[in-house]
Amino acid sequence: MSDPKLRAFIASRNLFVLTGAGCSTGSGIPDYRDGDGAWKRPQPMNLATFMGSESARQRYWARSMIGWPKISAARPNDAHKALAALEAQGRISLLVTQNVDGLHQAAGSGNVVDLHGRIDALRCMDCGAKSAREKFQTELARLNPDFAARTADRAPDGDADLEADFSSFAVPPCPACGGVQKPDVVFFGECAPGERVEAAYAAVRAADAVLVVGSSLMVRSGLRFIEEAARLGKPCAAINLGRTRADDLLTLKLEADCAEALRFLL
Secondary structure, three states, X not given: OOOHHHHHHHOXXXXXXXXXXXXXXXXXXXXXXOOOOOEOOOOOOEHHHHHHOHHHHHHHHHHHHHHHHHHHOOOOOHHHHHHHHHHHOOOEEEEEEOOOOOHHHXXXXXXXXXXXXXXXXXXXXXXXXXXXXXXXXXXXXXXXXXXXXXXXXXXXXXXXXXXXXXXXXXXXXXXXOOOOEEEEEOOEOOOOOHHHHHHHHHHHHHOOEEEEEOOOOOOHHHHHHHHHHHHOOOOEEEEOOOOOOOHHHOOEEEOOOHHHHHHHHX
């Protein structure tokens, strides 16, 4: 059953929507934080460690090779579909997602900014060449057949809970220049591209209100847009299981599963 306050908040408004990991948990992709906003697991890979350590890259790619089939097979849930339906009604000025799974686009949303990039693409840190993750996955499996046969529990953003001796794991270099390849996503210690950030700020200023779906807003990457909306006097609502870092800025807070809360839009 839908929440009447949420219905009223969404009705007849041009919304800026920000989504986080809680929007994709219904698709089988784990999130990072508990109901208090604390880490459930060690923090994800940061840029300095990835770039500065070959062993860190071996560990990252070995685990990611195991986790990739699960995240690539994920499908949109009713939260993604509901937001796509809302966009189709002309009610969303921009959807900015902190997720890297591409599920909003798979559900039919077109006006999306992938603030932290996409896990299904790679970027060379030396020459900037981009390539598809699926092709890279095939090469990883060819070079590391023993690892390819392993299984492990899924973790957020295509990671896997695998612990092993990774020293023999072969990581293919960039085919264009031989450089270091990384997922085309924003790691901790890395800034989101400025054009994405500015597009989000512009959409906040143009919107009537802000809706947060499945984010604790514990990192400034997303929190800053809610702070901007509050500074401009725009109403903000959030659907999230647990507290958010912006609770004192919210006009409406609904502690509920994202898909259940938004299903009335379908």
